[in-house]
Amino acid sequence: MSSNSILEKYPNYKTDIGIEIHVQLTTKSKIFCSCPNTINPQPNSTICQVCAGYPGVLPVLNKEVVNMAIMAGLATNCTINKISEFDRKHYFYPDLPKGYQITQGKKPICNNGYIEITKEDGTTKKVRINRIHIEEDAGKNTHSDASLESFVDLNRAGTPLLEIVTEPDIESAHEAREYLKNLRLIVQHLGICTGNMEEGAFRGDTNISVRKKDSLKLGTKCELKNINSFKFISDAIEYEIERQIIAIESGEKILQETRLWDSKEKKTFVMRVKGEAADYRYLNDPDMPILEIQETWIKEIQKSMPELPQEKKEKLKKDFGLSDYEANILLNEREISTFFETCFKINPSKQLINWILRDLIGFLKEEKILLAESKITPELMANFTKLLDDGKINSRVAKEVFDEFIKTGEVPSDIVKNKGLESITSVNEIEKIIKQIIASNPKQLEEYKSGKTKLFGFFVGKTMEATAGKCDPKILQELLHKYLN
Numbered sequence: 001m002s003s004n005s006i007l008e009k010y011p012n013y014k015t016d017i018g019i020e021i022h023v024q025l026t027t028k029s030k031i032f033c034s035c036p037n038t039i040n041p042q043p044n045s046t047i048c049q050v051c052a053g054y055p056g057v058l059p060v061l062n063k064e065v066v067n068m069a070i071m072a073g074l075a076t077n078c079t080i081n082k083i084s085e086f087d088r089k090h091y092f093y094p095d096l097p098k099g100y101q102i103t104q105g106k107k108p109i110c111n112n113g114y115i116e117i118t119k120e121d122g123t124t125k126k127v128r129i130n131r132i133h134i135e136e137d138a139g140k141n142t143h144s145d146a147s148l149e150s151f152v153d154l155n156r157a158g159t160p161l162l163e164i165v166t167e168p169d170i171e172s173a174h175e176a177r178e179y180l181k182n183l184r185l186i187v188q189h190l191g192i193c194t195g196n197m198e199e200g201a202f203r204g205d206t207n208i209s210v211r212k213k214d215s216l217k218l219g220t221k222c223e224l225k226n227i228n229s230f231k232f233i234s235d236a237i238e239y240e241i242e243r244q245i246i247a248i249e250s251g252e253k254i255l256q257e258t259r260l261w262d263s264k265e266k267k268t269f270v271m272r273v274k275g276e277a278a279d280y281r282y283l284n285d286p287d288m289p290i291l292e293i294q295e296t297w298i299k300e301i302q303k304s305m306p307e308l309p310q311e312k313k314e315k316l317k318k319d320f321g322l323s324d325y326e327a328n329i330l331l332n333e334r335e336i337s338t339f340f341e342t343c344f345k346i347n348p349s350k351q352l353i354n355w356i357l358r359d360l361i362g363f364l365k366e367e368k369i370l371l372a373e374s375k376i377t378p379e380l381m382a383n384f385t386k387l388l389d390d391g392k393i394n395s396r397v398a399k400e401v402f403d404e405f406i407k408t409g410e411v412p413s414d415i416v417k418n419k420g421l422e423s424i425t426s427v428n429e430i431e432k433i434i435k436q437i438i439a440s441n442p443k444q445l446e447e448y449k450s451g452k453t454k455l456f457g458f459f460v461g462k463t464m465e466a467t468a469g470k471c472d473p474k475i476l477q478e479l480l481h482k483y484l485n
């Protein structure tokens with residue numbers, strides 16, 4: 001992926017980007033009622049009077065939501081506010097039967113945090129987090145073109161969300177992508193969000209403005225709505241930066257708009273122009289008591305916090321001797337990372353990481369299956385690396401064995417035994433074969449001796465052929481050197 005910013009074309013400009021991410025929490029039940037917090041394809045099947053917005057019912061805050069919000073706050077270096085409050089944000093839409101969304105306005109649960117990211121030049125910087133607040137999701141409307149009808153499904157209503165809002169500290173598409181990747185990894189490691197962008201479990205709005213480098217005032221910002229892939233976010237930001245610069249250069253005024261990304265046309269287009277800031281008539285929700293969080297609660301959460309990605313990465317490098325590159329791949333593949341650690345415990349092989357990163361991940365991608373759906377187990381993998389470590393099989397045979405046991409689930413050492421694939425390590429036996437080959441290829445021997453040293457490979461090939469690839473390559477090399485010279 002190119003890290004060259006579109007801004008290199010416009011050296012007099014800089015851009016200021018702020019990101020608001022909605023993190024859908026993985027609590028068992030919804031935020032204010034006991035309905036299950038699951039995706040259910042049957043419309044309006046996981047709803048009750050509370051999440052369907054009946055009058056006269058009372059919301060009861062799910063403690064697990066607060067636990068997760070505190071975790072997110074601690075993991076992003078925020079202050080956890082001892083007192084926070086809930087407000088009603090009013091607007092009318094069929095998927096919001098109450099006529100308002102319960103959210104946190106002036107007094108959110110977390111403030112003033114930051115996440116560290118790596119810039120294009122490899123240095124790190126902090127992206128400040130202005131706030132994290134708790135809110136409920138709305139339902140969903142669907143429209144049928146065929147029957148010209150519209151439908152409301154309230155299953156999603158009352159799904160707990162955290163909204164994580166940055167300061168406009170992000171200065172390029174690269175930095176935006178880094179921020180999103182890091183934040184997504186954090187919430188996944190905390191186990192509070194699946195991070196699934198296609199399903200909208202991790203979705204964001206991006207505010208972008210540009211200004212001349214010598215100007216201290218931020219430019220007028222445009223909001224890019226609901227982009228659900230890292231690639232699209234990058235592309236949309238790059239497009240939007242250039243669009244705004246060209247507009248300013250030609251004397252146009254940037255309007256404060258909400259825009260959408262068209263991934264086919266590769267451009268943004270106007271969804272709506274924001275005149276004045278929308279007036280949602282925020283009002284303290286009289287149904288919701290003040291949320292008071294004692295220090296002991298925060299301490300408790302702190303103690304139970306799982307490992308964060310940055311710590312995990314350092315551990316992978318230190319405990320398993322992995323490179324930065326290898327650790328980064330495992331960090332993004334939690335299931336594979338756990339698998340690696342379990343295999344390593346059974347047989348701490350130096351060869352393990354290569355077979356996992358190259359061959360195992362390759363196989364899963366090709367078959368389009370998850371590790372859990374494959375026949376491979378840590379025991380089989382460890383059995384396999386043990387064969388390699390002990391020199392029982394060479395790397396050529398290893399690939400054949402790997403391809404077989406990963407498909408069948410058969411024990412690698414059994415495959416080797418049954419198929420007679422064990423390496424030939426007997427010096428006498430190899431010696432005998434080499435002597436025969438040299439004797440039957442006198443022309444090549446003569447050429448080799450007169451300086452055509454490339455022919456060494458010819459003799460290696462012949463010996464391997466004669467042993468069906470099972471010859472120990474190290475012994476073979478040594479012996480060939482001995483008999484050819």
Ligand SMILES: [Zn+2]
Pocket residue numbers: 030033034035046047048049050051052158
């Ligand atoms: Zn409910």
